[in-house]
Amino acid sequence: xxxxxxxxxxxxxxxxxxxxxxxVRKYDSLEKVTGKAQFLLDIKLPxxxxxxxxxxRYPHAKILRVDASKAEALQGVYAxxxxxxxxxxxxxxxxDNLPLKDGVVLSCRDEIAAVAAVDEATASRAVELIEVEYxxxxxxxxxxxxxxxxxxxxxxxxxxxxxxxxxxxKAGDPEAVFKRKDxxxxxxxxxxxxxxxxxLGTMGALASCDLEGNVTMWxxxxxxxxxxxxxxxxxxxxxxxxxxxxxxxxxxxxRGMDLYPVDVITALLSMKTGRPVKIQFSREEDLSFSPTRQxxxxxxxxxxxxxxxxLARKVEVYxxxxxxxxxxxxxxxxxxxxxxxxxxxxxIQFNAWPVYTNNPSSGTMRGAGNPQINFAIxxxxxxxxxxxxxxxxxxRLKNANHPGDVTPQGMRIxxxxxxxxxKLAAKKIGWKGTHREGRCRGIGxxxxxxxxxxxxxxxxxGCGAILKIDDFxxxxxxxxxxxxxxxxxxxxxxxxxxxxGVPLSKVELLNKDTSVKPWDVGIHASRAxxxxxxxxxxAAKDAKRQLLRLAGRELGEDPAxxxxxxxxxITLDGRKRVEYDKLLRRAHFRxxxxxxxxxxxxxxxxxxxxxxxxxxxxxTTYAFGTQAALVExxxxxxxxxxxxxxxxxxxxRILNPNGAExxxxxxxxxxxxxxxxxxxxxxxxxxxxPSFADYKLVTTLEVPEIEVEFVGSPDPAGPFGAKGLGEHGxxxxxxxxxxxxxxxxxxxxxxxxxxxxxxxQAITDRENLGRSS
Numbered sequence: 190x191x192x193x194x195x196x197x198x199x200x201x202x203x204x205x206x207x208x209x210x211x212x213v214r215k216y217d218s219l220e221k222v223t224g225k226a227q228f229l230l231d232i233k234l235p236x237x238x239x240x241x242x243x244x245x246r247y248p249h250a251k252i253l254r255v256d257a258s259k260a261e262a263l264q265g266v267y268a269x270x271x272x273x274x275x276x277x278x279x280x281x282x283x284x285d286n287l288p289l290k291d292g293v294v295l296s297c298r299d300e301i302a303a304v305a306a307v308d309e310a311t312a313s314r315a316v317e318l319i320e321v322e323y324x325x326x327x328x329x330x331x332x333x334x335x336x337x338x339x340x341x342x343x344x345x346x347x348x349x350x351x352x353x354x355x356x357x358x359k360a361g362d363p364e365a366v367f368k369r370k371d372x373x374x375x376x377x378x379x380x381x382x383x384x385x386x387x388x389l390g391t392m393g394a395l396a397s398c399d400l401e402g403n404v405t406m407w408x409x410x411x412x413x414x415x416x417x418x419x420x421x422x423x424x425x426x427x428x429x430x431x432x433x434x435x436x437x438x439x440x441x442x443x444r445g446m447d448l449y450p451v452d453v454i455t456a457l458l459s460m461k462t463g464r465p466v467k468i469q470f471s472r473e474e475d476l477s478f479s480p481t482r483q484x485x486x487x488x489x490x491x492x493x494x495x496x497x498x499x500l501a502r503k504v505e506v507y508x509x510x511x512x513x514x515x516x517x518x519x520x521x522x523x524x525x526x527x528x529x530x531x532x533x534x535x536x537i538q539f540n541a542w543p544v545y546t547n548n549p550s551s552g553t554m555r556g557a558g559n560p561q562i563n564f565a566i567x568x569x570x571x572x573x574x575x576x577x578x579x580x581x582x583x584x585r586l587k588n589a590n591h592p593g594d595v596t597p598q599g600m601r602i603x604x605x606x607x608x609x610x611x612k613l614a615a616k617k618i619g620w621k622g623t624h625r626e627g628r629c630r631g632i633g634x635x636x637x638x639x640x641x642x643x644x645x646x647x648x649x650x651g652c653g654a655i656l657k658i659d660d661f662x663x664x665x666x667x668x669x670x671x672x673x674x675x676x677x678x679x680x681x682x683x684x685x686x687x688x689x690g691v692p693l694s695k696v697e698l699l700n701k702d703t704s705v706k707p708w709d710v711g712i713h714a715s716r717a718x719x720x721x722x723x724x725x726x727x728a729a730k731d732a733k734r735q736l737l738r739l740a741g742r743e744l745g746e747d748p749a750x751x752x753x754x755x756x757x758x759i760t761l762d763g764r765k766r767v768e769y770d771k772l773l774r775r776a777h778f779r780x781x782x783x784x785x786x787x788x789x790x791x792x793x794x795x796x797x798x799x800x801x802x803x804x805x806x807x808x809t810t811y812a813f814g815t816q817a818a819l820v821e822x823x824x825x826x827x828x829x830x831x832x833x834x835x836x837x838x839x840x841x842r843i844l845n846p847n848g849a850e851x852x853x854x855x856x857x858x859x860x861x862x863x864x865x866x867x868x869x870x871x872x873x874x875x876x877x878x879p880s881f882a883d884y885k886l887v888t889t890l891e892v893p894e895i896e897v898e899f900v901g902s903p904d905p906a907g908p909f910g911a912k913g914l915g916e917h918g919x920x921x922x923x924x925x926x927x928x929x930x931x932x933x934x935x936x937x938x939x940x941x942x943x944x945x946x947x948x949x950q951a952i953t954d955r956e957n958l959g960r961s962s
Contacts (some may be wrong), residue, residue, distance in 0.1 A: 207755070208687045209909045210845045216678040216698065217437070218229065226437040228390050232407055234397060238267055238305075240458050240468035241312035243292035243302040243319050244478070248547035248874035249328040249343075252292055252321065254409035257302055259318040265311035268461045269319070271302045275457055280423040280448055283352055283514040285344055287455035288423065293326075295343055295512035297875045298478050298549045300450045305458040305466045330698055330874055332486065332507045332544035343512070343545045344450075350545040352514050356506075356521040358529065358803040360597035361536030366492050375573045376490040379565040380940040383869035384482040385475075387555060387886060391441025392479050393469035394452045396459035404456050405432045411445030411673055412711025413703050413727050415647075419448040433703040436939045441673040442551040442859075446516040446713055476879040481869055482550025483517045484509045487565040501536035504528045506535025506562070508543045511550035516736035518543040518618060519646060520558025523639075525803065527562050531549065531597035531638040532570075532588040532812075537597050547874050557714065559639055559920045560860060564941065567635040569926030571931065572584040580622060581928070582615045585636055590813065597806040599796070599812065604912075606839035606901035607813040611636065613898055617835040618817035623932055630832075633928025635852050635921035637816075641840065641912035642809030642904070643793040644714035651792030653707025654724035656685065656732050658785045660777050662756065662770030664691060666728070668700045669709025675915045676848035677717035680727045683844055684908050688729035689736075690753030691769065707788070714914030719809070720791060722908035735785045736769060739776050743767065793906075800898050809906045812917050813840035816857070818925040819893075822933045827949030829865060829930060831893040837902035838917055842910030846899075849914055853897045856918020862887040868942050 220226040257269045272291035280286055290299045302319050306312035319668020329335035335350040343350050366372055388409075395407040404424070410416040413433040421428040438445070451468055456539070458466040470478065488505040510518050521541035528538045589607040596602070611634070618632055626632055643650045655667040666685050671675040672678040678698050686693045700706050709721065733753065740758040741748040744765050751758055759766040776783050796805035819833040836853050843849045866885040872879045878884045927938040936951035 193788060208271055208683050208689055208693055210726065210842065211845070213679065213693060215676055215848065218670070220478045226244055228437045228439050229393055229395065229407060229409055230390065232395055232436060234465040236367070237465040238307065238462060239312050239468055240303055240466050241309070241316045242300050242454060242468065243316045245297055245299040247294065247323055247325055248297050249326040250323040251326065252290065252294060252301065253324055254322040255302060256320040258306060258826055260315040263311065263315045263318060265307040265463070266268045266304060266315045267307070268458055269302060269315065270457055270461060271806070276425045278425055280419055280453065282518060283448070286450065286513040286525050288450045288457065288746065288940040295659045296547050296549055297750045299512065300454060301735050303454045303458060305462050311504055315429040328547040330546055330548055330871070332509045332546060334444055335544050335546045336542070342578035343547070346484040347545055352510060352518060352543040352545060354518055354543055355800050356525065356543070356573050357628055358537065358539045358542035358598065358745050360529065361501070363501035363503045363536040363665055365538050367490065371494050373494040373495065373573065373576050374490065374492045375576060377569055377572065377939065378491065379487045379568065379664055381485050381561045381564060382941055383484050383486070383871065384554070385479060385869050386440070386444045388440030388442060391470040392451065393467065394455040395465065395466040395467040398459040398463065399457070402426065403430045403461065403765055404615055405434065406433050406452065406956065407436055407458065408452060409438045409441060409445050410435065411671060411713060413671060414708050415576050415711055416448055417703055420452060420456065423448065423453045432460045435671055435701045438673045441712070442555045445673065446711065447480070462900060472881070473879045476884055477876040480515060480517065480550055481725060482554040483520050483551045483558060483561065485561050485727055487562065487568055491573055493573055493577060495577070497577050497584050497587050499532050499534045500532060502528060506541040508541060509546050509548055509551060511546060511548045512545045512917055513550045514543060515550055515552045517552040522798065523558040524562035525565065526598060526600065527559055527638055530600050531566060531636065533590060533594065535597065542793050548871060549874065549876070555856070556916045556920045559637070560591065560863065560923060561719055562637060563637060563920050564901050564923040567921065571633070571928045572937070581634055582611060582620060585611050585634065590638070596765065599806050600808065601806045603810050603906070604841065604902050604904045605811070605813055607636065608902040610815040610837040610839055612710045613900060614815040614817040614837045617837070617854050617898065618819060618833065619897055620817070620872045623840045626819070626933070627739060629824055629933050630819065631923045631929045631931065631933030632864050633818050633930070633932055635816055635928065637813050637814045637917060637920040639806035639917055639920060640714050641719065641812035642906055643716045643720045643795060645793070645795045645938060646714070647710050647799045648797065649710055649792055650716070650720065650795060651790055652709040653790045654728040655707055655788045656728040658773055658784065659737070660731060660770070660774045662691065662695055662773060664689060664696045666696060666698050666725055667706050668698055668721055668725055669707045671700060671709070671712045672715045673712055675717060675852060676845065677721060679848055680718040680844045681722055684722050684726050685729045687710040687909065688726055695756070695871040707790070714915065717915070718911055719913045722911065724789050724791035726908045728787045729750065731787035731789060732785050735787065737774070740767065740772055743775065744893055748952055810904045810912055812912050812914070814863050814917055814921060815936045816921040816925040818929045820926060820929040820933055820957055822930055822948065824934055824952060827945035827947070827952065829926070829943060829948060830944060831861060831926060833894045833896070834922065835896045835923070836897070836918060837900060838901055838914070840917070841901060841904040841907050841912035842913045843899050844909060844911050849899065852914050853918035854895050856916070857895050857922050858887055860919040860922035861891065863941065864926045865942050866944065876909040
């Protein structure tokens with residue numbers, strides 16, 4: 190794998206930073222490689238009990254009777270709880286879920302009872318002893334079937350099983366454009382599937398309730414303060430009685446955005462027993478019962494004029510949200526933003542229907558709906574280019590966004606190197622035109638558009654930071670931003686060290702405990718480095734001002750004539766200097782002394798989308814990118830081999846090339862699995878491939894050469910010019926690969942994953958169509 194950082198930026202524009210832009214090791218790398226990092230799996234508390242959950246045998250049924258007497262009598266069991274033992278407080282995005290189900294189950298994942306016992310084996314045995322009598326009901330596993338007028342209503346407030354969330358937008362008059370004689374139109378349907386997060390750390394929770402009723406939770410949440418409030422509400426206790434501690438998180442990828450029944454159940458068991466209780470999913474349970482990426486049916490119609498200028502687009506999306514609505518339903522708004530904003534276009538119509546089914550509940554996942562809609566849009570861009578007789582690269586360039594553009598939804602584009610990403614991807618992949626790679630080889634492209642400066646999905650998109658400097662010059666930054674494996678801790682410590690002019694080794698970061706760290710809305714939408722970094726930068730600027738004022742008094746100089754470099758406060762002309770730690774000791778260790786402590790709260794200057802018009806600039810800045818894939822297809826078996834991926838991304842100034850490259854490479858590999866092999870298989874709502882023997886993941890043997898390039902200008906709103914980056918690598922990969930498959934063998938893929946049998950069928954369909962014509 191190789192990379193180039195900001196290849197298109199002239200060298201003279203590069204500021205002389207000492208830490209920003211340098212390759213530094215990940216902040217927590219030593220703890221992880223030595224095994225000292227404590228993940229949820231590793232944590233054991235004195236007197237801890239182990240929990241297990243009994244789930245429904247059926248996807249839709251009435252619960253007629255629950256008999257837990259045998260489980261309660263089993264030696265080693267400390268508590269058994271059912272719906273009758275728990276508060277009937279609904280929680281979740283739509284307040285449609287209960288921790289333990291009462292009266293009816295809506296999926297095979299539904300929780301009916303839970304046990305706390307002395308060990309996992311005893312807890313598992315107790316669960317098996319609980320007797321449940323059901324009355325089966327009609328179940329729906331397809332959103333269109335669930336929407337039928339004669340279908341049973343799964344939730345009282347959801348007419349035709351459609352969740353009441355507004356996901357409609359219109360600009361201009363697409364239908365009028367489609368009627369124009371000069372309009373060249375492509376109209377297609379695409380289908381995407383269930384995919385699970387497969388984080389190394391499985392789902393679970395650890396709860397400890399003290400004698401005063403205070404609950405401490407150890408959890409892999411991405412949004413600890415939202416989790417704190419929602420858990421307190423679900424338990425019926427005040428929020429100040431809940432403390433949330435995040436251990437090292439072994440991957441989240443979006444599933445940590447929601448509160449789940451397992452969290453509430455674990456807390457309830459601890460409250461009942463008065464002892465710590467831990468529920469940790471096995472790998473089989475994790476694959477069976479954790480949330481999935483949103484499956485969807487996407488109908489898309491796009492028009493261009495004869496010169497290749499995009500005119501109009503109409504999109505309809507049917508989302509399978511499963512039995513309960515999570516943050517995954519919000520993916521539709523990301524799909525809407527990409528539909529209206531990925532290219533210049535004035536006429537847009539978008540509608541999405543989040544549909545309840547009896548499938549497992551889906552959640553949000555890295556890219557938050559963008560990988561799904563991008564697959565449809567970018568596949569159709571290639572199809573439209575072919576209809577127009579245009580090179581697909583030239584077609585994209587003709588319609589690319591530019592700085593200063595405002596999308597139909599009011600998203601204001603500031604820094605934008607979309608054209609540069611397209612041109613460089615084409616150059617690096619060796620593009621010579623369509624069908625020029627030889628027999629059964631092809632090249633495909635896909636661009637991306639995504640938020641990169643926070644995303645105002647709540648009333649606040651803010652993050653707090655507190656900074657203090659001790660007598661020895663150690664800088665402690667207490668950040669609201671959570672580290673979920675993306676490297677944001679590394680970036681934030683770099684930002685602080687650079688601003689203060691101190692060695693990176695002098696900076697430590699604390700951010701794992703809601704009782705200690707300041708408020709943050711949560712880690713999503715690639716916001717940690719941009720929003721958390723800006724908060725830390727503001728705190729560091731304040732601390733620096735305080736330090737220079739102290740130095741000014743000590744040195745008899747105007748603070749404006751001072752700076753900090755390499756841990757020393759110096760005059761700008763270099764005449765005087767003093768080590769900053771000595772200066773701090775003098776400030777502290779005297780009568781009437783002072784200390785340096787600073788705080789800041791950064792909330793981006795953005796707008797929440799108007800729920801009626803869906804108009805608003807939801808992010809401070811936006812990211813762009815292009816990926817190009819080179820593939821080889823075996824026409825006899827349909828097997829696709831990805832030989833190379835070039836990923837060119839506009840992410841502002843790159844703070845740490847190691848971290849940025851890793852994020853893009855990881856995103857590409859994740860979407861390689863999504864595109865070609867990963868699929869959660871369901872039979873009447875039950876997962877039937879809950880192991881890595883059957884749920885296939887990409888291994889090192891399938892990973893192609895990945896060349897990462899970064900282009901674009903520093904963004905003036907970002908910390909030291911950085912934009913968000915974490916999700917972007919996974920967004921365009923699927924369409925780039927499927928477009929390459931078409932370039933290789935002329936077979937268009939309309940449904941993921943592009944497994945050998947599906948590719949072979951597409952080749953056969955193409956050959957049959959050729960014979961019939």
